[in-house]
Amino acid sequence: MFTKSAEFYDAIYSWKDYAKEAQLLLEFIARHRKSTGNRLLDVACGTGAHIAFLKDAFSIEGLDLDDNMLAIARSKHPELVFHHGDMIDFDLPDKFDVVVCLFSAIGYVRKPALLNKAIANMARHLVPGGVLIVEPWLTPEKVEGGKRPPVHSMFVDRPGLKIARLNETLITNGIFRSNFHYLIGQGQRIYYRRERHELGLFTHEQYLDAFRNAGLEVHHDEQGLMGRGLYVGVRAS
Template sequence: MFIKSAALYDAIYSWKNYADETEKIHALIQKHKGSPGNALLDVGCGTGAHITHLKKFYTAEGLDLDDQLLEVARQRHPGITFHYGDMAGFNLNRTYDVIVSLFSAIGYVKTVARLNQTLHTLARHLAPGGVILIEPWFTPDVFKVGTPHATIINEPDLKIARMNVSQIEGNVSILDFHYLVATAQGVEYFTEHHELGMFTREEFAFAFQQANLKMIYDEQGVDGRGLYVGTKP
């Protein structure tokens, strides 16, 4: 979880074109959605960056298990409801016409058993004719162990260097991020540990099937990571 870096999240991912992604997401939703409403839930919403654009088309809400990211999201969108919850087992006592889980947030469920639980939970919150969009994390066959990664932010009042070397345990990718952050208050160093499960297409297909959802796979998706599109009869 982004316990220590939540305040830096948007700076670190400032390269990401949320507006362009949302246009693609909206087009896919309109293509596949059969329900008449426009209620949307962003699961694993993070700081609410996608909701900034999704709220132009839908009555949007967010859900996340990271309190620090939710705090940023609530400050950004004071009029929008954000829920604290685990995507594998939340209960909001209502349904939505659209449920999205983007930027590989699904990887944080880690195990196949929790992936199946998550799809059941999402399906329970989906209205008949509704659509689910899930952007996956890497599959086990393409994740490269021992690869060094670096993100550098060089703004006038903020300098960030984030580095890690990709590791793996079973089908779980291990990301131990090392941060060096400079602000007017000084220089800080800290680490964060992230674990994301890597699921095959077959495992996703089974999870959708067990949740009684029809599923198609979009190879490209919105950002080159692929996209699972599920619909509820």
């Protein structure tokens, strides 16, 4: 995943309005949660960017598979607990009122069977009346007929740090395979890094089925936090 770029992740995604997204997330939680506690688990928490705007409202823990991302999250929020784990099979001793998996991280499970496992695993960490909120990746319908998408670019222009990230993508067998190419100028050095990202393209019905199979009452919002939609599953009280 972001093994070669974790140190630059916050700079690359500085365009995201985490404060606005967190506020919208709080509204979804208030609308659907039936439990009365305030424990929240952020699965695939990355560098903890959303956590900064949620930790005043919740007692938060984070979980991620990438040690480099966790190191950054821990440095930002040293007072919080962070776990190393995979969303498919992590096993924590506690239950939570809210479990979230944001910014399309769910796509990294790649296969429908693993989507079901991940949703079920997150759901079993909910207390009765708790909510699971998942921000999906692209559906197959949103990708034009399996054609190779155009090259996408992102840029960072800060004093002492310049980054050009270009990604080329190929879609095969329901997998969105993208090579990220980073040209980085830092201080007096210019260097290159490359990452490969693979995400599953799951249909709307596959998301709904995964939530229902996990025993959750599922709701879908087309807009969500940033236009990618949002699935909200409620565990029975």
